[in-house]
Amino acid sequence: MTHRIAILGASGYTGAELVRLIATHPEMRIVALSADRKAGLAMSEVFPFLRHLDLPPLVKIDEIDFSNVDLCFCALPHATTQEVVARLPRDLKIVDLSADFRLRDPAAYEKWYGQPHAAQDLQAEAVYGLTEFYRDEIRSARLVAGTGCNAATGQFALRPLIAAGVIDLDDILIDLKAGVSGAGRSLKENLLHAELSGGTHAYSAGGKHRHLGEFDQEFSKVAGRPVLVQFTPHLLPMNRGILATVYVKGDAKTVHQTLENAYENEPFLRVLPFGALPSTRDIAGSNFCHLGVVGDRIAGRAVVVAVLDNLTKGSSGQAIQNANLMLGIEETAGLMLAPIFP
Numbered sequence: 001m002t003h004r005i006a007i008l009g010a011s012g013y014t015g016a017e018l019v020r021l022i023a024t025h026p027e028m029r030i031v032a033l034s035a036d037r038k039a040g041l042a043m044s045e046v047f048p049f050l051r052h053l054d055l056p057p058l059v060k061i062d063e064i065d066f067s068n069v070d071l072c073f074c075a076l077p078h079a080t081t082q083e084v085v086a087r088l089p090r091d092l093k094i095v096d097l098s099a100d101f102r103l104r105d106p107a108a109y110e111k112w113y114g115q116p117h118a119a120q121d122l123q124a125e126a127v128y129g130l131t132e133f134y135r136d137e138i139r140s141a142r143l144v145a146g147t148g149c150n151a152a153t154g155q156f157a158l159r160p161l162i163a164a165g166v167i168d169l170d171d172i173l174i175d176l177k178a179g180v181s182g183a184g185r186s187l188k189e190n191l192l193h194a195e196l197s198g199g200t201h202a203y204s205a206g207g208k209h210r211h212l213g214e215f216d217q218e219f220s221k222v223a224g225r226p227v228l229v230q231f232t233p234h235l236l237p238m239n240r241g242i243l244a245t246v247y248v249k250g251d252a253k254t255v256h257q258t259l260e261n262a263y264e265n266e267p268f269l270r271v272l273p274f275g276a277l278p279s280t281r282d283i284a285g286s287n288f289c290h291l292g293v294v295g296d297r298i299a300g301r302a303v304v305v306a307v308l309d310n311l312t313k314g315s316s317g318q319a320i321q322n323a324n325l326m327l328g329i330e331e332t333a334g335l336m337l338a339p340i341f342p
């Protein structure tokens with residue numbers, strides 16, 4: 001059976017990545033693509049790398065006939081998203097990639113995103129889309145909220161350790177490096193080549209990054225008590241990829257064993273042998289997340305390193321993994337592509 005797919009925000013980075021992946025998906029067919037400023041153009045005009053595909057034109061959202069759509073991916077900016085999703089048919093399956101439906105608590109949304117949520121009923125309905133930890137809920141969900149890409153990377157490193165009680169919950173530090181496509185395709189001065197290449201910088205330091213809202217919500221839920229982590233992201237002059245170096249207090253061998261046990265049957269999560277460290281070069285363009293653990297020279301401390309591609313496992317690949325579950329398809333369908341190397 002082929003499921004009919006619409007992609008809102010197809011002229012953005014995650015939208016284009018959804019198209020790239022769905023193009024070879026055995027059970028999905030793209031029937032509608034939306035854009036805003038680029039509406040009216042062919043996808044091949046916006047993205048020449050997709051020229052080989054026969055795709056519908058980019059249209060405004062209101063021009064799409066959703067009665068012909070089985071599942072809609074929504075890859076729009078946050079805030080715009082809640083207004084758009086509130087206008088869509090209430091029985092339409094939706095996988096949203098924005099931040100609008102990730103946080104359960106309306107007050108937390110307002111705190112991290114600076115404005116009240118305009119669709120709190122949908123916020124309450126949505127299921128958090130970190131597939132490996134919410135499979136059952138996602139299978140029966142109508143609306144799934146894709147995670148932040150940084151938030152996903154940190155959670156893959158830490159959730160099993162918090163759940164198993166093998167680390168000190170009051171001493172967790174996430175130092176993260178992210179590629180520039182994480183910021184989307186719109187023009188921003190600090191993303192100009194001349195201001196980005198040849199250097200790196202921290203941003204949203206001091207507990208200000210919005211993904212702390214997801215860390216707070218999810219880690220506290222897993223621990224059954226408040227857990228506050230330190231988190232500083234850095235922007236690197238690379239296109240894709242995230243690397244999180246996570247410092248924890250706990251026995252390194254136990255930390256490694258706990259991650260191995262948690263992920264031994266996971267198709268997309270690979271725990272490296274003890275002492276080996278992962279690289280963003282080994283997961284680019286794929287839905288895999290690699291994790292490594294080393295001990296520190298200071299006894300009782302460990303370092304966990306996690307890598308994933310923000311446009312696949314961190315957003316569009318994760319979104320397809322969730323859609324597969326919602327549509328009753330094999331979870332890995334369309335997603336077992338090898339990474340691109342070098």
Ligand SMILES: NC(=O)C1=CN([C@@H]2O[C@H](COP(=O)(O)OP(=O)(O)OC[C@H]3O[C@@H](n4cnc5c(N)ncnc54)[C@H](OP(=O)(O)O)[C@@H]3O)[C@@H](O)[C@H]2O)C=CC1
Pocket residue numbers: 008009010011012013014015034035036037038039061075076077078080097098099147148149181182183184185186310311314315
């Ligand atoms: N990039 C990443 O790695 C990740 C992104 N996300 C989230 O996914 C969502 C999409 O991100 P990304 O693809 O990077 O963003 P982009 O900025 O690359 O693309 C945004 C898309 O939304 C469309 N759009 C913008 N404003 C409107 C509007 N008012 N009405 C209708 N359509 C609009 C744009 O159309 P047009 O260009 O034609 O104007 C474009 O197609 C965001 O919410 C982002 O936070 C989540 C995880 C990772």
Ligand SMILES: CC(=O)N[C@@H](CCC(=O)OP(=O)(O)O)C(=O)O
Pocket residue numbers: 097098099147148149150178179180181182183210233235
């Ligand atoms: C490099 C860069 O700017 N990355 C973005 C992360 C993108 C993402 O996953 O965040 P949202 O979907 O929550 O916007 C950031 O750190 O804010």
